[in-house]
Amino acid sequence: MSGETSSRPYPAMVEELSGDFAWAVVEVAPDGILITDDAGTIVLANHRTEELFGYAPGELLGRPVEILLPDESRSVHRAHRTRYRAEPRTRAMGSGLDLRGRRRDGTVFPVEISLSPLSQDGELRVIAVIRDISDRIAAEEENRRIRATLDATHDGVFIFDPVTLRHSYVNLGAIEQTGYTEAQLLEMTPVHLNPELDERAFREVLAPLLSGEVSARTLTTVHRRSDGTDVPVEVLVQYPPVQNESSRPVVAIVRDISDRMEADRAIRQSEERMRTLYRVASELRIGSDEQFRETVHAAAVLLGVDGGFLARIEEGTPRVLQSWDACDPAPSDLPTELVALSLQTVAANDVTVRDGSSSFIGAPIEVDGNPFGVIAFYRATPREEPWSVADRDFVRLLANWLARTIERNLTEDALLLAQQDLAVTEDRERIARDLHDTVIQRLFAAGMGLQSTISRVADPGARERLEQAVDDLDETIREIRTAIFGLQAPPDGGPGLRGDIVRITNGAREALGFSPRVQFSGAIESIPARVAEHLLPTLREALTNVAKHAQASAVRVSIEVDREVRLRVTDNGVGPGEDVAGGHGVPNLRARAEELGGTFSLGSAPTGGTLLEWCVPVERDGDGT
Structure with a gap:
């Protein structure tokens, strides 16, 4: 024993240990160790116990063990001691009890306690080993907070082992995205969710990450849900560094891009419609029946309908100028109510165009502000889904183009200008989208990054320059938004x-x-x-x-x-x-x-x-x- 430990006043209980060595082992233990007698009086307490509870050496001896408990727990603990005395047994740490200790200054902290009975000379002694678990509780709380944050995002977060590929963590977004339960996903690998990649191909994707060639990879693929449906996704795969390289996981952040894909599809469809109609309209002339018919035909194909017609209204009586029908000749005589519907720019799912019920969509053609006629399209049977806003806008736009054609008797120069305007409009829209979706977002992210840095900068001059930079970024964002409006706004x-x-x-x-x-x-x-x-x-x-x-x-x-x-x-x-x-x-x-x-x-x-x-x-x- 060192001079420090041997100079302490040993109670009789210490002498019952097997010499100085046994006491030294108790003294240097990382956990608090104390022994109580049958009445709950502390007869031995090691240095860690005194340090843990804030008492001076020897100050705990002879005191009831309840002094180490919060006030509200002391009476209940006396009852626990009575029951334990009746049936003493070893109770290991981590038994699921929510236990608290009380320091000398009154502060309360979480603990784990193991109990062991010791019978000596016919008397029951209880050995208690006490461990402060404040750090563990704090770490668990931080872990719960992180999990709650990850669960709050709609993106799926998958963490998996780079060797076995088995998932070790999935967030709520991953569960909702795939339709599997957490337990099911933890038994799976990314390959189980991806019908496009087998294990060999997936490991080839991971290889540059694991070798350190790249820090992240992004791929667009699909995930197959538990119900068998495929969801288009964008996957960001990262291999972040951790302190323990042996347990370094791979992190995949998966975003459902169904809405984006649908929007892109709608844009492509709209652009295709516009290009087709410009191509057809480039040779359109008043009275050119063949060109009128080609226009009706092209628009009908783009709308996915069975037929269509262009009608002229003269003295209230409709007369078909040109028509196209995939099966039979289009009707030459139009019901008055059908013309009335077309004059209201309407889409309906139960009207009579030919024999029986049909799906119908039509729009009026006005020349110099006066009714000229109608352009309309139909299907032989009602549609399962209603006509979309894009369909209505398309037919309305077509009617307007026809009206302008009839008004101006389109010349080659006017058509060339229209084609140029389309190209400029597409470029302006593309530039506006790029400015909004890329430039503004990056500037905003840079501004947020600078703002988070300002609070950590001690130098007033540097802080002022950072604040000025943030203000400049805000002004730049406002100016870009103004430029976007200028790109998207009509010339007038x-x-x-x-x-x-x-x-x-x-x-x-x-x-x-x-x-x-x-x-x-x-x-x-x-x-x-x-x-x-x-x-x-x-x-x-x-x-x-x-x-x-x-x-x-x-x-x-x-x-x-x-x-x-x-x-x-x-x-x-x-x-x-x-x-x-x-x-x-x-x-x-x-x-x-x-x-x-x-x-x-x-x-x-x-x-x-x-x-x-x-x-x-x-x-x-x-x-x-």
């Missing part, structure tokens, strides 16, 4: 207040010598009419002033809507001069703002040039502001 701005604003800015292009840059923020179409009546003339007057006085090469128009409408017109010109402030326009703009309870200002922009700011409150439903 479309209907509504947003379209009026675009038309005003486009109209100023000639006077300015360049196109103003327009940025929207908030629900522009929610601006009340009484505010819009002043907003539009204010914008027009502001752009006129820039054209007359600013000598600018760039103008930015910003309209923000929240609890107020804020119009800012900024140019890079010579700045506000007396010729602007002294005219009638500025007082009129101020009067318009004040009439609505708002403010107006005109001054130098921070970066040079002129800044005009016109701000008025917006009355919202439910409040009086």
Whole structure:
């Protein structure tokens, strides 16, 4: 024994151990060890017990064991001791009991306790081994939190062994995605779920990960659910490093891409329809029966119907101009109610086109605002599914194209322009999608990453630069969204207040010598009419002033809507001069703002040039502001 242990005052119980060695073993044990007599009095406690409960050496001796329990457990424990004395037996740790210990300072902590009876000289002694499991409880709680987080995602998370490929963990998303139970999935491997890859092919997919050539792999494949249906999925497979290389698992995050595939299919179908109709319409002429018939035929094939017809209405009487039918000649005489239906742009599933019930979809053709006729399609039997919105839009679009063809007597130049417009529209839509789906998301992710970094940066200068970078990213995202609107919006701005604003800015292009840059923020179409009546003339007057006085090469128009409408017109010109402030326009703009309870200002922009700011409150439903 060392001097420290041999100098302690040993009670008589210590002497009953087999010498100093046995006591040394008890003293250095990683768990607390104490012995109580038949009355529950502590007769021995090792150093770990005293340290665990916060007592000085020898301070526990002679005290009741209940002193180590929370107040609310002491009475119950006395009853437990009585029952244990009647039937003493060894009880191992981890027996499922929720036990708590109480330190000298009153704090309570979770413990595991094993009990062993010891009979000595006819007296019952109880040996208790006590283990602090606070760290384990905390780890289990963290594990539950992580599992809850993983279960909250709709994506499937599969963790499996790289050697056996057997799943060791699946989240709730994986269970819902596959239709199997957790127990079933834990008996399976990824190969059991993938009808496209056998084990050899799947191991070839994993090989670059396991060798360290790549950190992750993404593949598009299918998962076969428990009911036998196949679900298209995108799988991100990773082999993350862990401390214990021998138990390093592979993680697969699986996303159901059914909606994306369906959307892509709908886009491809729509694009195919558009291309086909442009091709057919490229040679369409008034009175060209063959071209009309080809148009009806092509559209019928794209819609998956049995036939269709183009009819002219003359003095209220329908007359078939051209028709196409897959089986029999199309009807030459149309029921009046069918024409009436077509004039309402309708789709129906139980109408009479030929003998019996049919599925029908039709749209009116108007030339110069007057009814000209109808374009309609039908199936010999009712459809199992109703006509979709895309089908209705397609037929309506076809009717409009026919009307425009008849109105303009399509020329080669007009058709060529239409083909060019289609190509530009597709490119603009593609660019807009790429900007929204890729660029904005990456900028947003970068901004979130910077924001999470700011709190960990101690240097004020560096923190300020990071905050400025986040603000710049936010401004860039807003500008990209404005650009996306510009790509998606019709050339004339479309209907509504947003379209009026675009038309005003486009109209100023000639006077300015360049196109103003327009940025929207908030629900522009929610601006009340009484505010819009002043907003539009204010914008027009502001752009006129820039054209007359600013000598600018760039103008930015910003309209923000929240609890107020804020119009800012900024140019890079010579700045506000007396010729602007002294005219009638500025007082009129101020009067318009004040009439609505708002403010107006005109001054130098921070970066040079002129800044005009016109701000008025917006009355919202439910409040009086």
